[in-house]
Amino acid sequence: MSLFASKDDLIRWLDSLLRDRIVIAPVRVQEQIMFQPVSKVEEIDFDFDNTTLSPKGWFLPPSETLFSVQRDDGQVELVPTLVEQDAVLFGLHPCDAKGIALMDKPFLQEPGDALYRERRGRTALIGLACRQVQPECFCTSMGSAPDDPSNVDILLTEVDDGYVVQVVTEKGKALLPQGLVEYKGKVPTPPELQAVPTREVTSAMRELFNDPYWEQLGDRCLHCNICAYVCPTCYCFDMRDYADKGKVERVRSWESCQSPGFSLTAGGYDPRTTKGERLRQRFYHKLLYFLEQFQDVACVGCGRCVRACPVNIDIREVISDLQRVMEAKSGS
């Protein structure tokens, strides 16, 4: 069932949510739009295309302390970081919601990641359907859509004088304010997107691991971590123990397969030394390994890496290149 919330209803609703939980929403910070906790509704930017970073940082922060060590009378105790408050992640687009659903696969699979599971369990997702799409968007080619409600608890769709409120889960139902009436109008048709053909990409990847394509693509790659850090599904991390003036803690931080030390092993062996090998890993993990392990590709078509890459390594182009290279190979 769909309900209707006027713009004032939505503001009152968010206001009431802010009273007893953390609300993470898109906020304009200088030139960026960032998901961050807000203290009042006025801070929220309701009219944005796509945030600079994906909302994954709420569940897997850029850095976090996993536990600290307390020493007391010769006793050593590990004190885990606790998640103590409920939260609402507001305003995420369907692509980002799918990103979270994909992150759930490695992090919630038994035995599961304790901190991620806690945050995920205590956070409700209120999605916002896309009114318009960007030239770099390709969610419909990656199993989602601008109006896809499947990975949120509530989906809002903006209409002329307010929002259509689609309640998707019980968790979402529990968040609803009193007094919203049923929506009887039409739900606007979602914007159209250009399709990226992906039919043969999986079989192409199985064949092209050693193709010179990767070294050629790697030529212009800078091996920065931008693509991984803006990505809603890249979830690699590094961990390190910090000891400072008797305070000891284990810290986890984002890390990426493009980093120089990423695949370096103890003893000095590095299985991926060339630029092409490192870049290849990014696409194999997204388009093949994740698929084999979790039955879905680890790309949601948000287009952030396409927009942010300083040297225009465009995953849509890689997907079509691979199929083209494969076709040429089979033809010859």
Added chain:
Amino acid sequence: MELIQQIRDKARSLLEEGTVEGVIGYERASDGVTARPFFAYGPPAIERLIFDETCAHNLVKYLLDKKGKKMAVVVKPCDSRAINLLLNEGQIERDKVFIIGVGCPGMMETNWNHKSETLQAKCRSCQLSKPLVYDFLAGGELERQAEEENYSDITEAEAESVSTRREFWVEQFGRCIRCYACRQVCPGCYCPVCFAERLEPLWVGIRIAPEENELWQTIRSFHLAGRCIGCNECERVCPMDIPLSLLNRKLEKDVKELFAFQAGLDPEEQPPFATFKKEEKLEFGE
């Protein structure tokens, strides 16, 4: 168009004659508007080479990936200072590089699929009408009407109180996500193991948080004092729009004032932090 044709013709003859193994230039990006680096290894790829006011990338950095191979590279006047820097520091061999210099009209600010009509700040004050070093000059020398680099923004910042400056940088570095794009794109950043990755000694931790970000950015910019050639690629690629040029140009200004030196202008002149003069010796406490 004539400029592009000259680049293509030169690239073609270099590849056909086997003078170089590859040509590093620019091609149109997938957005159809901006440019991206392009490596041409054979004559069929030549037609993809372009040059226009979106070719901002400093391609000299790529020479470090191709050490030992003879490569041609398209070099703008500002980028040519990176060639001099790397020659000076013994990182590239002059006879392994064929420099296709271009007269440059200045680069426009671009953002993914959008080209603005605003000239990049570094171009507004660029005093070079042609590359400082080249083997072939495409497009000829261009008359430029450059503003004087008077460091007015730096002088303004210097006049602010320590606490105001501190507040400003804490906010800026707070946004840093430690993607290291600034390092990866920089022609002066080529340490085999960057201090940020060293475990012993541990200089800076992995925490993506204001204090460690600040340490990273401070050491990064100091390591480039007297070495930064002002291509401003670090600032251009920063996904979080951190104004790194303020730091780099502050150091450039200091080095200019203290040592009358600017990096990359002359491949022979020893940079101030690579030399020592006996008369520079100071007494203890001086």
